[in-house]
Amino acid sequence: MEQKYIVGIDVGSQSAKILIYDLEGNIVARGKKKLAPMHLAKPGIVEHPDDDLWDSLCEASRMALDDFDGDAEDIIGIGVGGIRCCRVLLKKDGTLAQPVISWMDDRTAMPYEHTNRETAYVTSSTGYLSCRLTGEFKDCVGNFFGQWPVDLETWNWSEDDEVIRQYQIPREMLFEAVLPGEVLGHITKEASQRTGFPEGLPVVSTTNDKAVEGLGSGLIDDETAVISLGTYITLMIQGKKLPENPKALWAILSSVPGMYLYESYGIRRGMWTVSWFRDLFGDGLVNEAAKQGMSPEEYLNKKAGNVPAGSDGLMTILDWLANSWEPHKRGMMIGFGAHMDEAYMYRSILEGIAYTMKNNCDAMCRELGKSLKEIVISGGGSNSDVFMQIFADIFHLPARRNVINESASLGAVINTAVALNVYGSYEEAVEKMVKVQDTFYPIVENARLYQKLNERAYSRMSDYTDGVLREIHSIYHD
Known part of the structure; x- marks a missing residue:
């Protein structure tokens, strides 16, 4: 054949x-x-x-x-x-x-x-x-x-x-x-x-890039969430009903006809922030990575792997691009210590992404009355073992990555395969075409620490910083 x-x-x-x-x-x-x-x-x-x-x-x-x-x-x-x-x-x-x-x-x-x-x-x-x-x-x-x-x-x-x-x-x-x-x-x-x-x-x-990425990640049931690590980072769960007056999510059309995707609030310029940080260090970072036979991203991930979970309290708030209805918002890092270097800063960015998506996911799941059994991480960021473990620890769930992390293009291919009758259903196409690479499981002590840091500090940060940021914004725009 x-x-x-x-x-x-x-x-x-x-x-x-x-x-x-x-x-x-x-x-x-x-x-x-x-x-x-x-x-x-x-x-x-x-x-x-x-x-x-x-x-x-x-x-x-x-x-x-x-x-x-x-x-x-x-x-x-x-x-x-x-x-x-x-x-x-x-x-x-x-x-x-x-x-x-x-x-x-x-x-x-x-x-x-x-x-x-x-x-x-x-x-x-x-x-x-x-x-x-x-x-x-x-x-x-x-x-x-x-x-x-x-x-x-x-x-x-x-x-x-x-x-x-x-x-x-x-x-x-x-x-x-x-x-x-x-x-x-x-x-x-x-x-x-x-x-x-x-x-x-x-x-x-x-369907739109996030929905088709969900399909290419194997999102078929309603107990799995896909986290899409792109310029815009979001989290998606699939369902059969259109929610009424949702507050903590958007309901969009799935790439599977007749189904809906419940999408959490996300992070604008999410993985762009990672690239921005990498580029700040310029030739020095590139040259040092080259000496070790690595890409700059691999080098940063290696160094971040030596930083303790929680980054010794260094936290990054990822508002590098404010929403139009929150023009005062700005990105920030808080909690520096004299012993911290670029590895601490880099890991705190990764942790900030995972904290933010965890909190957005929890709000969405409370509204939907759902609980999750696992998360799937999609996008180039899933190539980082450090990032995958951070997601597993902060979500306190198994974090899976697939062989193909170019899942938007794979989702488009799955749509095409079903359209051309290569496979008789989306379930069959996903079973045949989406392959799991590996799964990261939570490290208990890390998960406990992250939960304390998130509940008592990270999730409450804006309560303390928004007032100052509004004052700064008003000085420049009044």
């Missing part, structure tokens, strides 16, 4: 990643193109320059095909995924009317304003990319998360005139909404020339 393959597209905040999988969920080729730096015209404005998302996707696709030993004609489909909460304004022909507005831009937290007369469509990053690939004006309804007139119960655009007025996007400016796991269209001749993928290849819809 001839081997067949599926392509998973994952265009995030920092790079375009194209991975080619076999039907057992193994990566056989990959291409990655780093995105250009965001254009920051003024505070609150964050845009992807030029046509960077599409250009980077095309280059990464050609890189993946160059890395592929098989025959491109044996590729049977493409699942297209991308960063959510962006706003993309298109002309009638599907090309950009202006640069893509990043999810970090203040405008995405407000209803759309029709200020560009060339705009014929308002869509998501995945809507734009799938349009460039297929020429069709269709997108998965689950990609419209935030300021969009979506009816979560019907999995379609709202038909309520008041909702349409609230979000200010006329129906004729919206793409056709489809379910996850549906064929959006087929690779056009022009897209084939740009990407290298065969003309006529089916392109399949997937």
Whole structure:
């Protein structure tokens, strides 16, 4: 029997990643193109320059095909995924009317304003990319998360005139909404020339990047949480019902049709903070890591492994990018001692991420009346044994990582495999394609210490610091 393959597209905040999988969920080729730096015209404005998302996707696709030993004609489909909460304004022909507005831009937290007369469509990053690939004006309804007139119960655009007025996007400016796991269209001749993928290849819809990452991590039951370590860090649990008036979570559409994801509050610029800290030390860190035959991240993780659990009380508050409704918030480190070095600072950042997500998870689980049996850590940060153990200890739960931590692209492939009838159900596809690498279990003494530090200090930090931060903010903005 001839081997067949599926392509998973994952265009995030920092790079375009194209991975080619076999039907057992193994990566056989990959291409990655780093995105250009965001254009920051003024505070609150964050845009992807030029046509960077599409250009980077095309280059990464050609890189993946160059890395592929098989025959491109044996590729049977493409699942297209991308960063959510962006706003993309298109002309009638599907090309950009202006640069893509990043999810970090203040405008995405407000209803759309029709200020560009060339705009014929308002869509998501995945809507734009799938349009460039297929020429069709269709997108998965689950990609419209935030300021969009979506009816979560019907999995379609709202038909309520008041909702349409609230979000200010006329129906004729919206793409056709489809379910996850549906064929959006087929690779056009022009897209084939740009990407290298065969003309006529089916392109399949997937839900927004976090939801499809949950699917690629194997999130099928309601007793497992997936923690997504990306530029935006969040935690997800799957369920069957749409909660009424949730307070500690968002309910979004799952990549499994008919299911919902309950998503906790997250950390903006989460893993970006880790990269920021690494880059602060520049060539000195790079050179020292090179001497030991390591990457800078491996070197920092090695050093952090020698720091005691709790970092001797050094704590990091991860508000490096404040929400629009909390403009006074700022990141901070508190609890320095003279013996502390970059390893303490680095470990405290990792612990701050785990503390924050633990507290957000607890609030969500209390509201849902759920308890968890395990957590799955997804994203590049899961490669760190130190980070995995910190998660297990702070959550006091087994922390699992999978063989494939590029789980957004794998989720897109699973959607495609089910759409093309490679597998008869999502449960079967997950069983065949998602493989566990290892599991970290809580160390009892560490878990006890973290619980005390969290309950008596970390979780209460803002009670003491918000007042000071508000005063600082008022000095600069009054």
